[in-house]
Amino acid sequence: MLKVRGLEVFYGPIRAVRGVDLDIEAGEIIALIGANGAGKTTTVRAIAGLATYKGSISYDGTTLTPNSAEFNLRAGLAMVPEGRGILGRMTVEDNLSMGTYCRKDRAQAAKDVVEMYERFPILSARRHSLANLLSGGEQQMLAIARALLSRPRLLLLDEPSLGLAPKTTTAVFELISSLRRDGLTVLLVEQKARQTLKIADRAYLLETGRVVMSGQAQNLANDSLMSQAFLGGATTP
Numbered sequence: 001m002l003k004v005r006g007l008e009v010f011y012g013p014i015r016a017v018r019g020v021d022l023d024i025e026a027g028e029i030i031a032l033i034g035a036n037g038a039g040k041t042t043t044v045r046a047i048a049g050l051a052t053y054k055g056s057i058s059y060d061g062t063t064l065t066p067n068s069a070e071f072n073l074r075a076g077l078a079m080v081p082e083g084r085g086i087l088g089r090m091t092v093e094d095n096l097s098m099g100t101y102c103r104k105d106r107a108q109a110a111k112d113v114v115e116m117y118e119r120f121p122i123l124s125a126r127r128h129s130l131a132n133l134l135s136g137g138e139q140q141m142l143a144i145a146r147a148l149l150s151r152p153r154l155l156l157l158d159e160p161s162l163g164l165a166p167k168t169t170t171a172v173f174e175l176i177s178s179l180r181r182d183g184l185t186v187l188l189v190e191q192k193a194r195q196t197l198k199i200a201d202r203a204y205l206l207e208t209g210r211v212v213m214s215g216q217a218q219n220l221a222n223d224s225l226m227s228q229a230f231l232g233g234a235t236t237p
């Protein structure tokens with residue numbers, strides 16, 4: 001579904017992503033794991049069409065163009081950015097409507113908003129509240145719901161658990177698993193490696209802009225190098 005080859009992204013003289021290759025097959029949850037500054041956000045922003053890059057990214061056989069976010073969104077690639085990117089001074093409802101802006105099927109889009117309220121009753125209860133009055137977990141649900149309203153086929157999630165309590169993190173991870181069961185493909189950027197590897201099919205480990213390890217999530221979870229670097233010592237039993 002997505003093929004990334006030799007991806008390089010620069011910030012002025014800084015080479016933040018240094019030749020990343022990455023593949024995503026339809027129906028997978030792919031994890032992109034790495035420490036602060038490894039290049040995770042830069043990689044997903046390039047995939048979403050929000051950066052200038054070298055190398056190639058193809059989606060369903062079409063080669064994407066750098067900085068083509070609107071095209072990518074319409075083609076079914078939606079991103080929930082790091083920090084969620086919701087508009088705090090707008091209501092929950094207005095944030096959700098924004099998610100449908102790229103849709104031409106307005107009647108169906110309106111129905112999808114109603115369906116989103118059914119899926120996330122908390123958003124329905126708070127639909128007229130300002131988004132910044134929601135809890136962190138609720139804001140993450142709102143950000144995901146908004147992205148889903150563009151009807152993506154591939155959802156890019158940049159550290160959805162950032163700043164969330166453990167229980168809320170678990171709820172967000174369960175939501176991600178349920179989205180995949182419904183047929184969505186997910187690229188999940190995370191630092192919480194252990195939990196991420198439990199729900200992912202395959203994973204890539206980034207270090208200073210390069211993929212240093214990749215493979216089946218379960219194998220990575222049991223890898224001693226990975227364990228020392230990211231899983232806090234002991235390997236999973």
Ligand SMILES: Nc1ncnc2c1ncn2[C@@H]1O[C@H](COP(=O)(O)OP(=O)(O)OP(=O)(O)O)[C@@H](O)[C@H]1O
Nearest residue numbers: 011014016034035036037038039040041042043082
């Ligand atoms: N706008 C920018 N200008 C200059 N350098 C940047 C910019 N954004 C990121 N960088 C640098 O690029 C590198 C990769 O950053 P990136 O945000 O992609 O990392 P990350 O893996 O998402 O980290 P984190 O886990 O902290 O979100 C880092 O060295 C960072 O300092």
Ligand SMILES: [Mg+2]
Nearest residue numbers: 040041042082
């Ligand atoms: Mg980041």
